[in-house]
Amino acid sequence: MTAISLAQIRKSYGSLQVIHDIDIDIESGEFLVLVGPSGCGKSTLLRMIAGLEEISGGRLDIGGKLVNALPPSQRDIAMVFQDYALYPHMSVRENMAFGLKMRGADEAMVRQRVAQAAEILQIQPFLDRRPAQLSGGQRQRVAMGRAIVREPCAFLFDEPLSNLDAALRVEMRLEIAKLHHRMKATTIYVTHDQVEAMTLADRIVVLNAGRVEQVGPPLELYRRPASLFVARFIGSPTMNTISAEVVTHGDEVAVRLKGRTIKLGNEAAHEPRAATATVGIRPEDLVVCAPEEAWFGGKLAVAERLGSQTYGYLETGDARMLTVEFPRESTISVGDLIHVRPNLDALHVFDGSSCRRLN
Known part of the structure; x- marks a missing residue:
């Protein structure tokens, strides 16, 4: 197991800087997930760690060793790509063995490691097939097996499940989690899927326009x-967000929302920069109530019944749609007038200028 350290890592294409002074210390054996919208730089950052993209500035250490100038073959890492990157003219066995053979491994070691990886991933029946004869999930297992046989110090995954259907994504997500639990290898995983991030990660890094949020x-x-x-x-x-007014009384900070004052006191995490704020409320933190207790009310425009829960979308009449989580057995219908109030202990308040958390 190997620790990986990124210090002031930057990436530029000419005058355009796309990765801005990123500092991350990844512990040995940790499963770290990089998330963010398309174009935020997560895949670029992963490719820089792999050695597939040149580092414009900063320091990258793998296992305590500076690797900025080392080619990918000397970084002792294995990368699993979104598109599998299998050789179509080779069998599964040959695909998995290829990297070891290129490194001069003896035949007995190659056979042993391929057999072990095939057993871990349960692909023994497919070893003599070509990639074209496999399903998407089976191809991804082969790509993972090719990485496993190398016994690298770290695994890098670049959106490995995005080409699979929903059921296969769930299955492969569980396989990756079991694989990490079994091998305890340092893993960096790029995805745009929040469920993957939340269920797989020890820690998550949220990237925005090449910066760590x-x-x-x-x-x-x-x-x-x-x-x-x-x-x-x-x-x-996504979280409901509502504009509010910032009110200060000496050292105390409060926000005024729908005619009500929400005190932040002197525990505000940041000094407000603006006279406005944004209050965030998760759908599960809006409670259906009587009209006289309500902070918000509106007609139900859409009801999404997902089995385990139901989400309702309320038209509040002021160009805002509120998302509310209802119990799965809820009998709500489109057109119903619904009143809700927030759970005050679960409000999130953000500065109107810096957008940083205030409470």
Whole structure:
């Protein structure tokens, strides 16, 4: 197991800087997930760690060794790509063995490692098939097996499940989790899928336009997002956000929302820069109530019944749609007038200028 350290890592294409001074320390054996919208730089950052993209500035250490100038073959890492990258003219066995043979491994070691990886991934019946004879999930297992046989110090995954259907993604996600639990290898995983990130990661790195917005355990990012960007990005359906007014009384800070004052006191995480704020409320933190207790009300425009829960989308009449989580047995119908109030202990308040968390 090997630790990986990124210090002030930068990437530029000419005058265009796309990765901005990233600092991340990845512990030995940790499963770190990079998430963010398309174009945020997560795959570019992964390719820089792999040695497939040149590092424009900063320091990258793998196992305590500076590797900025080392080619991929000397970094002792294995990468699993989105498109499998299998050789179509080779059998599964030959695909898995190819990297070891290129490194001069003896035949007995190659056979042993291929057999072990095939057993771990349960692909023994497919060893003599060609990639074209396999399903998408089977091809991804082969790509993972090719990485496993090398016994690298770290695994890098670049959106490995995005080409699979929903059922296969769930199956392969579980396989990756079991594989990590078994091998305890340092793993960096890029995805745009929040479920993958939340279920696989020890820690998540949220990237935005080449910068780190927040790093932390999945539930920490969900429960205490450090910025409005993280609040909106983590969680599905997305967090409800409502504009509010900032009110200060000496050292105390409060926000006024729908005619009510929500005190932040002197525990505000950041000094407000603007006279406005954004209040975030997760769908599960809006409670159906009587009209006289309601902070918000509106007609139900859409009801999404997902089996385990139901999401309702309320038209509030002020160009805002509120998402509310209902129990799965809820009997709501489109057109119903519904009143809700927030759970005050679960509000998220962000500065109107910096978009940083205030509470």
